[in-house]
Amino acid sequence: MRQLPATEAAASQRGTSGMKRRFSFRLELDPSRSSAPWWTPILSVALALLLCAVFIAINGMNPITVYMRMVTGAFGSSFGITETLVKAIPLLLCGLGVAIAYRISIWNIGAEGQFAAGAMGATAVIIYFPDLPAVLTIPLMLVFGMLAGGFWGLLTAIPRTYFGVNELITSLMLNYVALLALDYFVFGPWKDPQGFNFPGTPMFTEAQSLPVLGTTRLHLGLVFALIAILLYFLTIRYTKWGYELRLIGANSNAAKNAGININKHILIVMLISGGLAGIAGMAEVSGVTHRLMYGISPGYGYTAIIVAWLAKLNPLGLIVSSVLFGGLIVGGYSVQTMGLPSSISSMLQGAILFFLIAGDMLSKFRLRSGG
Amino acid sequence: MELTTQLLIAAIAAGTPLLFATLGGIMNERAGIIQLGAEGLMLMGAVTACLTYLQTGSLSLALLAVFGVSAALGLIHAFLCVTLRANQIVSGLAVTLFGTGFSAYLGKSVSGQPLGTTVPRLQLPWLEPIPVIGPIFANLNLFTWVSFVLVIAMHVFIHRTSWGLHLRALGDNPATADVMGIRVQLFRYGYVIVGAALIGLAGANMLLVYSPTWIEGMTAGRGWIAVALVIFARWNPIRALFCAYFFGVLDTLGFRIQLTGSDIPPYFLKMIPYVVTILVLMFLGWRNRNKPSGTPEALGQPYIREQRF
Numbered sequence: 086m087r088q089l090p091a092t093e094a095a096a097s098q099r100g101t102s103g104m105k106r107r108f109s110f111r112l113e114l115d116p117s118r119s120s121a122p123w124w125t126p127i128l129s130v131a132l133a134l135l136l137c138a139v140f141i142a143i144n145g146m147n148p149i150t151v152y153m154r155m156v157t158g159a160f161g162s163s164f165g166i167t168e169t170l171v172k173a174i175p176l177l178l179c180g181l182g183v184a185i186a187y188r189i190s191i192w193n194i195g196a197e198g199q200f201a202a203g204a205m206g207a208t209a210v211i212i213y214f215p216d217l218p219a220v221l222t223i224p225l226m227l228v229f230g231m232l233a234g235g236f237w238g239l240l241t242a243i244p245r246t247y248f249g250v251n252e253l254i255t256s257l258m259l260n261y262v263a264l265l266a267l268d269y270f271v272f273g274p275w276k277d278p279q280g281f282n283f284p285g286t287p288m289f290t291e292a293q294s295l296p297v298l299g300t301t302r303l304h305l306g307l308v309f310a311l312i313a314i315l316l317y318f319l320t321i322r323y324t325k326w327g328y329e330l331r332l333i334g335a336n337s338n339a340a341k342n343a344g345i346n347i348n349k350h351i352l353i354v355m356l357i358s359g360g361l362a363g364i365a366g367m368a369e370v371s372g373v374t375h376r377l378m379y380g381i382s383p384g385y386g387y388t389a390i391i392v393a394w395l396a397k398l399n400p401l402g403l404i405v406s407s408v409l410f411g412g413l414i415v416g417g418y419s420v421q422t423m424g425l426p427s428s429i430s431s432m433l434q435g436a437i438l439f440f441l442i443a444g445d446m447l448s449k450f451r452l453r454s455g456g
Numbered sequence: 457m458e459l460t461t462q463l464l465i466a467a468i469a470a471g472t473p474l475l476f477a478t479l480g481g482i483m484n485e486r487a488g489i490i491q492l493g494a495e496g497l498m499l500m501g502a503v504t505a506c507l508t509y510l511q512t513g514s515l516s517l518a519l520l521a522v523f524g525v526s527a528a529l530g531l532i533h534a535f536l537c538v539t540l541r542a543n544q545i546v547s548g549l550a551v552t553l554f555g556t557g558f559s560a561y562l563g564k565s566v567s568g569q570p571l572g573t574t575v576p577r578l579q580l581p582w583l584e585p586i587p588v589i590g591p592i593f594a595n596l597n598l599f600t601w602v603s604f605v606l607v608i609a610m611h612v613f614i615h616r617t618s619w620g621l622h623l624r625a626l627g628d629n630p631a632t633a634d635v636m637g638i639r640v641q642l643f644r645y646g647y648v649i650v651g652a653a654l655i656g657l658a659g660a661n662m663l664l665v666y667s668p669t670w671i672e673g674m675t676a677g678r679g680w681i682a683v684a685l686v687i688f689a690r691w692n693p694i695r696a697l698f699c700a701y702f703f704g705v706l707d708t709l710g711f712r713i714q715l716t717g718s719d720i721p722p723y724f725l726k727m728i729p730y731v732v733t734i735l736v737l738m739f740l741g742w743r744n745r746n747k748p749s750g751t752p753e754a755l756g757q758p759y760i761r762e763q764r765f
Contacts (some may be wrong), residue, residue, distance in 0.1 A: 248741035428560035435554025
């Protein structure tokens with residue numbers, strides 16, 4: 086009872102200070118909201134489109150016409166749709182790869198290099214065993230592509246686990262190393278002798294190419310990607326290992342105290358993460374370009390980072406966001422005829438990521454008036 | 457000129473952009489904010505310098521524009537990290553990805569166009585007769601002199617002034633800084649913006665002096681090397697100078713080996729800076745395995761006054 090007046094006094098003090106600052110507003114964390122709502126990705130894409138519309142307008146173009154052209158280019162015809170899906174395949178595989186790593190807070194930004202490593206691994210099979218039948222070549226290419234990508238992922242994981250080196254820097258440095266190695270092969274020992282100096286290997290034969298759907302360029306890689314997504318979903322949801330990954334992601338100290346060997350998990354996860362990007366590289370050479378060549382990736386590995394974030398690491402979300410970004414790449418190509426650089430799509434990608442993190446955080450805040 | 461002198465001159469030329477970017481990174485990270493946007497900031501700095509210079513022909517206007525643009529990007533990063541308490545790694549990645557895409561978009565029309573800039577050089581003829589020092593210092597451009605001054609100024613600022621003490625408190629223990637009466641959020645904003653402007657200057661320096669033609673993605677990972685250099689330098693400006701020049705040497709080493717007519721493929725020589733970055737980081741990790749690395753203790757953690765640690 087003796088405490089009551091004190092509490093009252095405190096309450097009235099709060100009240101007066103509230104009165105004084107009646108017209109002021111402030112942002113504060115809303116304790117009732119722990120995760121961002123489902124609509125922030127949609128809002129962030131819309132705001133990014135709005136921001137880039139300003140830059141397109143400055144460039145002297147009508148943004149609505151440009152966006153319409155991008156949409157019709159990517160989704161307006163059956164050719165556009167299959168091309169979009171062809172671009173979505175590597176994005177989905179690489180995006181899934183980085184998403185698995187992000188689950189345990191391993192910042193793998195090396196999907197670009199792991200993709201190139203996978204493409205080189207798959208091509209090595211063709212260079213050294215040129216005359217195998219399709220039933221042998223394709224699985225061998227898949228295995229070697231996966232192993233090469235996984236090895237490249239391990240090169241990031243080993244410095245992290247045994248030397249405490251930040252994986253962001255390592256994985257990015259390895260991207261440049263992998264792309265330079267690819268340049269070495271296609272300008273050097275693997276160059277097509279009949280290729281008029283084109284920096285690429287000889288064209289693959291029918292037996293070395295992934296089967297395609299009808300007359301389109303849509304290839305078997307789509308099935309690989311969908312199987313990978315399904316496996317990811319089942320593993321994370323229903324297995325002990327998936328549970329351990331979720332535990333590490335939620336609280337790595339708790340996981341360590343529960344007896345989980347985090348370093349072992351980092352090595353395995355980076356092997357898988359790199360392996361998935363490696364499959365993407367294999368599918369790209371065997372299914373789309375039918376040769377290893379200079380500049381094989383238009384930045385799939387970097388776009389994959391945004392794909393994974395936009396999807397919030399969710400399997401279904403990964404499918405949606407990789408198709409969206411595949412469409413963005415195809416749409417970017419189709420506005421080139423209007424005199425706009427195709428880099429408009431990479432500008433949009435960066436802007437989407439900005440608005441996404443801002444939106445995710447802002448939705449956790451609430452506006453309060455007064456003190 | 458003898459080989460050592462030549463090597464030192466090349467190291468300074470290639471190392472100065474790295475030095476600016478590293479100093480910017482040190483300023484950000486000393487205040488407790490991770491800056492992974494260096495690559496994007498450098499590219500934006502370079503493309504802004506290129507476009508402004510081609511439009512106006514004025515070097516000072518170009519630099520002013522670079523400061524404006526990179527400070528604006530720094531402001532966005534600060535808003536996301538300080539006010540919204542977003543994940544600093546993802547925010548930095550967003551700066552890099554947006555900067556890479558946006559600079560490519562902006563620079564498309566001037567890609568490959570040589571600039572023909574002349575950055576003023578400070579002529580010191582009375583230095584010429586001194587061996588080694590003479591040829592290196594008698595004919596340096598303004599950027600390099602600014603970087604020398606900046607290294608010393610930042611060293612004095614961080615380690616010898618009360619403002620520097622406050623800066624270190626921001627990065628090591630913002631709660632203490634807050635108790636001391638330092639406005640944590642405000643100063644973090646300030647240091648992030650100034651650091652971003654310095655990284656933008658690094659890009660401008662690279663374009664105006666080192667390779668005066670805009671090419672998409674021209675920094676080729678140097679922003680990321682600068683992120684690693686901040687760690688090598690253990691967040692110390694004086695060490696940053698030596699680390700940046702060491703990488704400057706590596707940057708030109710491949711080209712020099714090629715000039716000697718060796719038959720190592722150039723692709724492998726170009727890998728040197730990237731591979732050495734990883735190896736040095738591994739060596740440092742091994743050597744400092746039981747020692748503190750010098751990382752600001754609250755690096756990457758948003759500060760919330762009401763929250764206890």
